[in-house]
Amino acid sequence: MSEPKIIDGKAFAAGLRDRIATEVAKLKEENGITPGLAVVLVGEDPASQVYVRSKGKQTVEAGMQSFEYKMPETTSQEELLAKVEELNNDPAVNGILVQLPLPKQIDEQAVLAAIDPAKDVDGFHTTNVGLLGTGSDNGLVPCTPLGCIMLLRDHFDGNLSGKKAVVIGRSNIVGKPMFNLLLKESCTVTVAHSRTQDLPGEVRQADIVVAAVGRPEMVKGDWLKDGAVVIDVGINRIDKPEGGTRLVGDVDFASACERASAITPVPGGVGPMTIAVLLANTVTAACQQNGIAVPKL
Ligand SMILES: Nc1nc2c(c(=O)[nH]1)N[C@@H](CN(C=O)c1ccc(C(=O)N[C@@H](CCC(=O)O)C(=O)O)cc1)CN2
Numbered sequence: 001m002s003e004p005k006i007i008d009g010k011a012f013a014a015g016l017r018d019r020i021a022t023e024v025a026k027l028k029e030e031n032g033i034t035p036g037l038a039v040v041l042v043g044e045d046p047a048s049q050v051y052v053r054s055k056g057k058q059t060v061e062a063g064m065q066s067f068e069y070k071m072p073e074t075t076s077q078e079e080l081l082a083k084v085e086e087l088n089n090d091p092a093v094n095g096i097l098v099q100l101p102l103p104k105q106i107d108e109q110a111v112l113a114a115i116d117p118a119k120d121v122d123g124f125h126t127t128n129v130g131l132l133g134t135g136s137d138n139g140l141v142p143c144t145p146l147g148c149i150m151l152l153r154d155h156f157d158g159n160l161s162g163k164k165a166v167v168i169g170r171s172n173i174v175g176k177p178m179f180n181l182l183l184k185e186s187c188t189v190t191v192a193h194s195r196t197q198d199l200p201g202e203v204r205q206a207d208i209v210v211a212a213v214g215r216p217e218m219v220k221g222d223w224l225k226d227g228a229v230v231i232d233v234g235i236n237r238i239d240k241p242e243g244g245t246r247l248v249g250d251v252d253f254a255s256a257c258e259r260a261s262a263i264t265p266v267p268g269g270v271g272p273m274t275i276a277v278l279l280a281n282t283v284t285a286a287c288q289q290n291g292i293a294v295p296k297l
Pocket of ligand 1 (some may be wrong): 268274
């Protein structure tokens with residue numbers, strides 16, 4: 001097999017952010033609306049701090065308003081729920097995101113359920129989960145899976161119909177919404193997980209492999225069908241033999257390159273799409289809340 005195409009999520013995300021900035025300028029000019037995104041960070045997880053900082057910076061660069069709330073590690077569930085309620089009632093805030101993971105004293109599901117579904121730019125509220133599951137276009141869709149679908153649509157010139165896809169991982173944040181999005185594109189979708197009996201056998205059937213298990217380099221190249229398109233959602237930090245650390249995905253990139261026709265790298269593949277899609281979802285939420293047609297991005 002010749003060298004695969006490297007699907008450049010970083011470049012795609014940059015283009016998406018440019019298109020978002022154009023739409024935000026139009027919204028201001030034609031409707032007098034500046035979309036606002038509120039991000040709540042509880043605690044001091046170093047990776048979460050980096051992601052939240054990037055979200056604020058990219059929100060402002062796209063011409064939107066950014067509201068950032070940092071709450072201490074010891075925050076109680078009641079205090080966080082009170083913050084969410086305040087943001088639900090704030091007309092300047094079109095989108096609300098509570099950064100995950102949350103400290104262990106807080107019930108994540110209770111917090112996600114408290115976010116107004118119309119402002120739920122993460123798409124994690126059961127109302128939005130249900131809308132996606134029933135094939136509706138009216139909800140808000142989780143950022144990482146929607147980013148994966150954008151990359152796949154771009155790669156296949158908009159037509160994924162009839163492709164066999166395997167999603168490895170069944171999380172609420174990636175695996176399950178990914179299943180629904182691929183189904184909506186008329187793929188034949190298998191969801192594999194830790195109890196799947198013959199994972200390499202399932203992967204070998206697939207034209208599209210989406211790996212979202214959080215296990216470094218678990219998916220090996222010789223599991224893949226020749227010419228498979230591989231979307232690697234994993235972001236795992238591992239130790240380097242010479243000291244220090246490096247990021248790897250859930251797919252063994254070097255061996256996968258011997259079989260795949262296209263593959264997302266880690267870093268620089270799916271990761272950068274997550275924040276760009278968050279900005280797109282904020283524009284979508286602002287339009288939906290104001291009865292304005294949602295722009296195609
Ligand atoms: N409420 C949410 N919490 C979390 C989400 C989410 O979608 N909503 N996703 C992740 C973290 N995340 C955004 O929040 C995120 C992860 C990774 C990247 C990214 O750009 N990764 C880079 C590598 C970055 C690095 O060097 O560490 C890449 O893959 O190229 C952006 C956002 C969990 N929490």
